[in-house]
Each structure stands twice: as C-alpha cells, then as structure tokens.
Amino acid sequence: AETWEQVPLAPEDSIFKLTAGYKADTHPNKVNLGVGAYRDNDNKPWVLPVVRKAQRIIADDTSLDHEYLPITGLASFTSAAAKLILGADSDSLKEGRAVSIQTISGTGANHSGALFLSRFYNFNGSKQIYLSNPTWANHHAIFRNVGIEPVDYSYYDPKTVGLDFDGFIGSLKSAPERSVFLLHACAHNPTGVDPTQDQWKAIADIFLERGHYAFFDCAYQGFASGDLDRDAWALRYFFGKGIPGLVCQSFAKNAGLYGERVGALHVIPPSKEAADRVKSQISVLQRSEISNPPTYGARIVSLILNDEALFAEWKRDIVTMAERIISMRKELFRLLTEELKTPGSWNHITDQIGMFSFTGINPSQSKAMTENAHIYLTTNGRISMAGLNTHNVRYVAESLDKVAR
Ligand code: PMP
Numbered sequence: 001a002e003t004w005e006q007v008p009l010a011p012e013d014s015i016f017k018l019t020a021g022y023k024a025d026t027h028p029n030k031v032n033l034g035v036g037a038y039r040d041n042d043n044k045p046w047v048l049p050v051v052r053k054a055q056r057i058i059a060d061d062t063s064l065d066h067e068y069l070p071i072t073g074l075a076s077f078t079s080a081a082a083k084l085i086l087g088a089d090s091d092s093l094k095e096g097r098a099v100s101i102q103t104i105s106g107t108g109a110n111h112s113g114a115l116f117l118s119r120f121y122n123f124n125g126s127k128q129i130y131l132s133n134p135t136w137a138n139h140h141a142i143f144r145n146v147g148i149e150p151v152d153y154s155y156y157d158p159k160t161v162g163l164d165f166d167g168f169i170g171s172l173k174s175a176p177e178r179s180v181f182l183l184h185a186c187a188h189n190p191t192g193v194d195p196t197q198d199q200w201k202a203i204a205d206i207f208l209e210r211g212h213y214a215f216f217d218c219a220y221q222g223f224a225s226g227d228l229d230r231d232a233w234a235l236r237y238f239f240g241k242g243i244p245g246l247v248c249q250s251f252a253k254n255a256g257l258y259g260e261r262v263g264a265l266h267v268i269p270p271s272k273e274a275a276d277r278v279k280s281q282i283s284v285l286q287r288s289e290i291s292n293p294p295t296y297g298a299r300i301v302s303l304i305l306n307d308e309a310l311f312a313e314w315k316r317d318i319v320t321m322a323e324r325i326i327s328m329r330k331e332l333f334r335l336l337t338e339e340l341k342t343p344g345s346w347n348h349i350t351d352q353i354g355m356f357s358f359t360g361i362n363p364s365q366s367k368a369m370t371e372n373a374h375i376y377l378t379t380n381g382r383i384s385m386a387g388l389n390t391h392n393v394r395y396v397a398e399s400l401d402k403v404a405r
Contacts, residue, residue, distance in 0.1 A: 014137075014378060015034055015036065015378070018032075018034040018376050018377075018378065019032065019034060019035070019376075021370070021376060022034070022376040025374055025376075027374040029373075029374060029392070029395055030374040030375070030376070031373075031374065031375045031376065031387060031388075031392050031395065031396055032376050032384075032387050033375060033376060033377040033383040033384050033387040033388070033396070034376050034377055034378055034384060034387070035384050035386055035387050036355065036384060037252075037253075037258055037386065038223075038253065038256060038321050038325075038355070038386045039386045039387060039389070040324070040389075041324065041389045041390055041391075042389065042391075043387070043389060043391075043392075045256075046256055046321070047256060048255060048256045048314070048317040049313070049317060050304055050310055050313040050314045050317050051255060051256060051257065051300055051304075053310065053313070054299075054300045054303040054304055054310065055300065057303055058296075058299055058300065058303070064299070066295070068291070068292045069102070069292045069293055069294075069295055069298070070292065071101075071283050071286050071287050071291070071292050072100070072101040072102060072279070072282075072283055072286065073101055073102020073103075073264070073292070073293045073298060074102060074293075074295065074298040074299065074302055076302045076306060077102060077262075077264075077298040077299070077301055077302040077305070078100040078101065078102050078264055079100065080301075080302060080305035080306050081100065081249055081251075081264045081266075081301065081305065082098050082100045082264070082266055083305075084221070084228065084232075084249075084305060085218060085221060085232055085235070085247060085249050085264075085266065086098060086232075086235075086236065086239065086247075086266060086268075087229070087232065087236050090236060090239065090240070091239075091240065092239055092268045095271075095272060096272045096275070097268065097269055097270070097271055097272045097274070097275040098266050098267070098268055098275070099266065099267040099268075099269065099275050099278045099279045099282060100264055100265070100266045101264065101265050101279075101282055101283070101286060102262075102263070102264055102293040102298055103248075103263045103264055103265050103293065104261045104263065104290065104293065104294075105250050105251070105252050105258075105260075105261040105262060105263040106217065106218075106219045106248050106249065106250025106252060106263045107138065107142070107250075107263075108261065108263060108265075108290075108293075109217075109248030109249060109250065109263045109264060109265040110138075110139065110142050110217060110248045111142050111145070111146070112265045112282065112285065112286065112289075113215060113246050113248055113265050113267070114129075114142055114143050114145075114146045114148060115146045115285055115289075116246075116265075116267070116278075116281070116282055116285060117129075117146075117148065117180060117213075117215070118146040118147050118148050119281070119285070120278075120281060121180065121213065122178070123178075123180075124176045124177055124178040124179065125176060126149065127147060127148045127149060128148065128149045128150070128151050128179070128180070129143050129148050129149075129150055129151070129180045129181070129182055129215065130150075130151050130152070130153040130171065130175060130179055130180065130181040130182065131143075131150045131151070131152060131153065131182050132152075132153055132155035132156070132182070132183075132184065132188070133152035133153065133154060133155050133156065134155070134156060134190055134191065134380070135155075135182070135184070135189070135190075136184075136189045136190065136217075139182060139217075148180075153167075153168065153171035153172070153175070153181065154167025154168050154170065154171050155167070155168055155188075155191070155193075156191050156193060156358070158360070160348075161193075161345075161348040161358055161359075161360040162193055162348060162351065163193050163194075163195055163199070165195070165199055168195075168203065169202065169203070169206065172203065172206040172207070172210065172212065173206060173210070175210065175212065177210050177211045177212075178210075178211045178212065178213065179210070179212050179213070180212070180213040180215055181207075181212055181213070181214060181215065182215045182216075182217060183214055183215065183216050183217070183234070183235075184216075184217055184218075184219075185216045185217060185218035185220075185221070185231070185232065185234055185235045185247065186218065186220055186221065186224045186225070186231040186232075186233075186234065186353070186354065187219075187220035187223065187224035187231070187353050187354025187355065187356075188354070189219070189220075189354070189355070189356055190356050190358065190378070190380065190382040191352065191356070191358045191382075192348075192352030192353055192354050192355075192356045192357045192358060193348075193351075193352055193358070194224075194353055195234070197233065197234075197237075200233075200234045200237060200238075201237070204237060204238050204241055204243060207238065207241075207243045208241060208242075208243060211244075212243075213244050213245055214235075214238050214243050214244070214245030214246075215245060215246060215248075216234075216235045216238070216245060216246065216247040216248065217247075217248045218231075218232070218235065218247055218248060218249050218250070219248075219250040219252065219253060220250075220253050220254065220354050220355065221249070221254055222254040222315075222318040222322070223253045223254045223318065223321060223322060223325075223354065223355065224322065224353050224354040225322060225353065226318060226319045226321075226322030226323060226326070228254075228315065228318070235247050239268050242270070244268070244269075244270065245268055246265065246266060246267040246268060247265075247266045247268075248263070248265055249263050249264045249265070249266065250262075250263045251263060251297065251301050253355065254318055254321075255300070255301060255304070255314070256321075257297050257300065257301070260294075260296055260297030260300070261294060261297060262294075262297030262298055262300070262301055265282070267282070325354075325355065325385045325386065328385050328388040328389070328393060329349055329350050329352070329357070329385060330350060331388075331390075331393050332349055332388065332393055332396065332397055333346055333347075333349045333350045335393065335394060335397035335398075336349070336397055336400065336401065339397075340397060340398065340401040342397075342400065342401040342404050342405070343404055343405060344360075344404055348360065354385075355384055355385055355386055356382050356383070356384055356385065357382070357383050357385055358380070358381055358382055359381045359382070359383055359400065360381060361381040361400070361403060361404065362381065363379040363380070363381075365381070365403040365404070366378070366379045366380070366381050367379065368402075368403050369399050369400070369403055372399070372402075373395070373399035373402075375395075375396060375399055383396075
C-alpha cells in the first residue's frame, strides 16, 4: 500500500477559496467582501505610518542582534501589552498576578491558552469549551486539537440580526458550574454583534454565580471603536469583578502586523503565588512548542507602546482605520434606507461593530451577489467592511438592494 493512502483529502478553506475566485475574476467592478484584513479607500493594504517609523528605528539600531528571545518573549513587549489590554491601573497588574507570554499572534494565544487549560484546568466533568454560535471557525479546530470539545452557546438571533441575549443568559445558567466560556472581547467575528455594557454586567453576574471561566479572545482592540480602552471594557470589568479568566491578544489588526504574528496570552490567576506556578507551566509548554517567539513584530510593538510620541501616533492611526470602517457602515446604511429604500430593516449595519457585519441575507442571496454582481462574500451573509470604499459602496448597496427585493 502507498504510505499516505489512508489520508483523506481535506476540504478547501472557504475564505481561501473565496479569495481565489475573486482573484480569477476579470470583471472591472468585482468586490472582495471576504477579506479579513484592513484595506484603505483604494482597496490597498495599509502599513501604519507609526509602524514605518518603528521599522526605521529598528533598522538603524546597531545594538540589536538576532539572538533568541526568552521563552516567554520580549519582556518590554509583554509588560506593555499587558498594560494596554488589562489597564495600567488594573488590580491584577498592581498585585503582580498577571501571567503574560508572547505568542504567535492571536491564533497562537488561543492555542496556548487552550493547551494550558487542557493540561491544568479543573474541568467539571468532560473537557469542554462553550463557543458562541456562530464563532470564528478556527476556534473549533484550535480546541479540538488539544482535546477540548467545543459546545455551542446561544448568541446570534437571525430574526433580529442581533444578540440573542435571553438565549445567551440561558446557556450560561444551564451550563455546569465552572464551565469555560469563550467570549469575544469586542467586535464579535463573524456577526459584528456585541453585548451592551449593561448586558455584559448581567453576563458577568452569572459567571460569578456559576464560577464560570472567561476565555476572552481580543483580536480587535482599538480597531472596533477607535478607542483602545472602550474595546477592552468588558474584559477589564470581568477581571475587576474577580472572575477567573485569561485573554488572547493580537496586534494583527490594530497594528496592521498580520504577517508578523505578534500577540500575547495573559492569564489572570487569583494570587501572585498561583501566577508563579501558572507561569512556570506555561513556559514549559511554550518551550516544547516554539522554544521562543519571533523578535521582529514584538520589537515594533514594544517601541510603539513604550514611547509616548509613537503611542500617540499609533492611536491616531487606529482612529483612521476605525473611522473609515464606521463611515462605510453609515454610508451603506444611508444608501439602503434613504436612497434605494430597500425593503427590510438595516439598523444592524450601523449597530454592529468592527471589521465584519452580518447582513442578514441568506445563502442563495449571497450566491446571487457573487454570480450576478461579482461581489465575493461568505455564504452566511457576512461582509467585511474593510472591502468597502467610496468607489464601490454604492455598487454594493445596489446589488444588496436587488437581492433583497
Ligand atoms: N480571534 C478572532 C475572533 C479573529 O477574528 C482572529 C483573526 N481573524 C484571530 C483570533 C486571530 O488572528 P491572528 O492570529 O492573525 O492574530
């Protein structure tokens, strides 16, 4: 028998397939709304000006070498990243009980967090994690890879194209005590639907009541609202209440460093003594997986976070991205409701937040957009706001209008 005879052919990644279809399409008005990365108003990738500056500083710094980083990463990066996400005045940082390690972007943080839980979390019965229905598709694979079974919790309500708050609360209440729930810290992917602050408070109450563990995934801090603190509000509120948890942090979107793979995992144990034990074990796991994380992206982010002028400039770059996205939401909404008078309610377009939006259109309508108008989007009706710009938003609105009638 042939060596790999028993290996079945895996299905193609759906986003990858979408991008390939878009690239092969020669229609002049084609639009890619599948893209998971920021594009400027001319549909080009954007290197943040502050990142360019940091790159030049690094290039000119002859004291830098290519030695290995410590297992847990570049300390000036992880400590500043912890402050950025947890808040400089957070109890966990003041009490020295946040465990921070540098990871291979947000995906690596999710993996390391999952691996750590699979080894050391005191699961109540079977090893399970509750994931929102729907969620970033990779979450399922990441947890399965380390032997943790994903289970759905109610999140999205197709009828309102909004949050199924009662369903969410019901899932939290009916889960066994000490269950692990993955929460999108802000800008939920793929729906763009986030709880309000009052809803987060009610959710936190149930975490406390039931002793649930909060596994926060934060891939869009600052990118969602334009405000780094606002986008970290929910996780800071949870940890401030003493809810046990961790947070996965990515600098892919908010620093435009997608390919540099810069991120961190922050675990928040209840005491400094527990933090020391947790850190020792996470280091052992990291050693066997990647030995030590890569330097370049961490150096860039460290420079930006630790220099007042660069940090201020970064915040302005973040606002540039967030505001462009928000203005596209407003324009799409205006075109649909005021100009085209498209049937149905479209409030969700501006209520939703972040890179993605669930339009509420069904798979056959999505397919029609692609086949008839050369607009590429996933069949669940999710569109990337980053793919919209002042040149194509009207064309997209008109196509949505056609399929909605
Ligand atoms: N979590 C969520 C919810 C995401 O949307 C993403 C990016 N698509 C990530 C994690 C991880 O991205 P990265 O590994 O590029 O930081």
